[in-house]
Amino acid sequence: MNTSRHTTIIVELSQASEKLDVIYSNILNKIHRFPSSLRSLDDGDYIVPRMVAIGPYHHGLQDLEDMEEIKKAATYHFCRDSGQPPEAVYEKVLAVAEDARSCYTDGGSVGALADFATMMFRDGCFLLQIMLWLLQDDGSAGRGAPSFTCRFNSMAALRDLFLLENQIPWVVMETLMACRPDVFRVVLREFIVYMGKFFQLHTDTDIGAKTLDLELDGGYKQPHLLALLHFHQSGGLSTSKELQLRGLETLPPVVTSAMDLAEIGVKLTPSRSVEFKDMALTKGPLFPVLSMPPLFLSELTACWLVNMAAFEATTAFPLGATTGEYTVSSYLTLLSMLMDRVEDVHELRAKRLIQSDFTNDRTLAFFKGGLTSYAYVNDRYIGILRQLADHKHKRWAWIAIHKFVYRYHKTIVTVLSIISVLIGIFHALLSINKP
Known part of the structure; x- marks a missing residue:
């Protein structure tokens, strides 16, 4: 290779690198x-x-x-x-x-x-x-x-x-x-906090306000209004340093629905927080508790959720891993994992994790319609899956007992009731035959 050609190639590669640096920065x-x-x-x-x-x-x-x-x-x-x-x-x-x-x-x-x-x-x-x-x-x-x-x-x-x-x-x-800085700083804060209330049926006016104030003081520079709503609902910047993309690693095999979790003793409960980052699997006396922020799903919030997930998708590699931009996608992916059947949606409604203007069928279709098929997820989501897999491995004996009782509890109650009646009759007969 002659010197001029070698120099040309180096210049082209350098220019390409500089161009990508500008784009991604x-x-x-x-x-x-x-x-x-x-x-x-x-x-x-x-x-x-x-x-x-x-x-x-x-x-x-x-x-x-x-x-x-x-x-x-x-x-x-x-x-x-x-x-x-x-x-x-x-x-x-x-x-x-x-x-x-x-x-x-x-x-x-x-x-x-x-x-x-x-x-x-x-x-x-x-x-x-x-x-x-x-x-x-x-x-x-x-x-x-x-x-x-x-x-x-x-x-x-x-x-x-x-x-x-x-x-x-x-x-x-x-x-x-x-x-009008004094007016619109207050207006912007109140407006975003008020928009966040559409995701919940019952919220405190001040929920998230402190986090939002920190943002407005320069903790995070939002590019536009949607990003500010995303920041508010996500609960601020994540401390996660690990980005997970489905397919980059083998995820642990876990149960995939609310009904299945109930069978193995995992209790589903709404968290006290309304920020999407606050989902966790915590230890209980015998079985763990999976807590998630409750969600009110409507025409409006469904549209906003999809656009927040789209916003996260557009800020993928390489910056997403360090900006905590995958909270909404991880939250939606975990909810989607809990739904395989209409019965699962009914179970989530009963646990008050989901409330909705939609029917159960439409709610299921929203979550299973491809929304999370290509989603990025963060280490909080991966951690919950690993904890569930670990629970199944270590507590298999307790799970087997709980699963049997869960599946056949009505039959067990009926049999025990019959036995109780028979014992009562037996005692009555014995008392009659006593001299």
Whole structure:
């Protein structure tokens, strides 16, 4: 090989390495497309907005054009309430528009930079203003909101705000919140905590607030609004240093359903925490207890869960292992493992681990429809599987006794009742025959 050819190859390899370094060093700041591995789940429910497009990926959809006028009106109210003229606020967004456009993996170049900045300006103002209005009346167009807000369905709007492909970069949000920092720091915190309540039927207002405050102080830099909700629901950054991808190692053979766990004596119980990271298998007197955060499954939360799992999938190797980004996928995978039959869903409902607007059949279909087939899982999930396998190996004698009693307890009770009656009759006969 001649010297010039050798030099060319070295330069090409070096450039490729530098290019990948740039890509991966910034992967968590990107706004990604919905991953292809999960697109088989979508039947129009999880990817495309139904009411409002945020950012460039779905900008200009004809069905969503009506909301553009509401965005303009919301922008007017945002600027008026901030005490700054719209052109001054726009100039601030324009100053960060180039950085914002670089956050989109594709589709970010919508016309000229000024046109892109205008979209960011309106979408960002709309997002912040709509949070303010929604909080004023506990989740619907608030008492302080103008009358035109009745034109949109608040639940449909909330669904769209947390779609992976419907996000704007945080640099835009920070720029706009700086217009009223004291107001929107509180609004953002309360809004995310309130959104977290949709995953539970009963939650304390302050649950997760401390963790979220730490995040807002700079413990973790979210790329967009969906990432902030993900951070809040996951319970903050994981201390896990180990990433597990299904297939990279042989997982221990374990029981695979709620009914099977009941047979071997493992008690299922909802944890007191609502953060998805708080799932654990703990020792009991004879048998272990598997605790998991309870989940309320609805059209809204199902959509958000899929998009949070998609967000995790887009931040895979190499950074995911050190950022704790697989909490939601691990939680959903463990729940999916517990469901093989409709009877398992019924058992999980009885244990209050799942409550749902869905039927048992639809709940089972959601979890078994491919959601966790390609999911990354963390070492917390792997640890639970290993503990279950260890329990089956070490406590096999107690398990055999418990399984027999569990399967035939009705028959055992019936036989014991018959024996008790016969003993009573026998004693009665003996007392009659006594002189």
